[in-house]
Amino acid sequence: MFPSATYRVFSSRAVRTLTRLTARQLQYWDETSFLKPSISTRKGRGTLRLYSFQDLVALKVAAELRGTLPLQTLRRLVAYFQRLDYKLPLVEVHFWVERGKVYFREADVTREARRPEQSLIEGTVQIREVLADLGRQIGRLDARTPGRIERRRGVMSGKPVIAGTRIPTASIWRQVKEGLDVDEVRKGYPGLTRKDIAAAVAFEERIRSARRTRIA
Numbered sequence: 001m002f003p004s005a006t007y008r009v010f011s012s013r014a015v016r017t018l019t020r021l022t023a024r025q026l027q028y029w030d031e032t033s034f035l036k037p038s039i040s041t042r043k044g045r046g047t048l049r050l051y052s053f054q055d056l057v058a059l060k061v062a063a064e065l066r067g068t069l070p071l072q073t074l075r076r077l078v079a080y081f082q083r084l085d086y087k088l089p090l091v092e093v094h095f096w097v098e099r100g101k102v103y104f105r106e107a108d109v110t111r112e113a114r115r116p117e118q119s120l121i122e123g124t125v126q127i128r129e130v131l132a133d134l135g136r137q138i139g140r141l142d143a144r145t146p147g148r149i150e151r152r153r154g155v156m157s158g159k160p161v162i163a164g165t166r167i168p169t170a171s172i173w174r175q176v177k178e179g180l181d182v183d184e185v186r187k188g189y190p191g192l193t194r195k196d197i198a199a200a201v202a203f204e205e206r207i208r209s210a211r212r213t214r215i216a
Contacts, residue, residue: 009052034078038055039052175188
């Protein structure tokens with residue numbers, strides 16, 4: 001559903017729009033290590049919180065659960081599955097409660113969780129519906145214009161990237177110079193368009209031409 005999800009970066013502003021969580025919630029969850037941004041956490045003035053797509057899904061699920069769960073219960077739920085060696089339980093686990101026991105789906109087998117705690121949640125979060133909703137929202141929110149280059153603090157050390165991604169223009173330029181055609185480059189970066197690749201190559205050529213002129 002999201003072929004370019006690996007390369008997507010979401011600012012805290014975009015996350016707030018997509019999840020309806022508040023800035024204060026994101027800040028508190030980050031600072032208390034409940035749900036931290038995996039790409040870049042805020043480290044003082046001038047830095048940004050930057051989230052991956054998996055982070056976004058986890059936050060969206062947490063936002064759904066927060067409609068009926070106290071935060072402490074939600075924390076216990078996440079901690080419980082982390083003890084079962086799930087790194088991102090809100091993304092990885094299909095879980096529910098029945099008759100006071102916690103169940104989860106793993107390897108196509110329904111298992112009872114070890115040492116089940118008291119009822120943690122009521123009902124089930126439908127991850128497919130969450131993903132579908134995110135897809136629709138991202139489509140509306142995504143202002144990424146094909147062929148646009150940008151630099152973002154906290155992303156790839158500030159190097160030029162294709163707007164809305166973490167793909168450096170230099171990486172695309174090198175692949176083209178090594179003889180790969182546009183279709184071959186896009187196999188490695190399925191979220192890119194032909195216009196993105198052309199823009200990256202043209203941008204890098206301008207940069208290198210300017211450097212050569214200064215040296216001369």
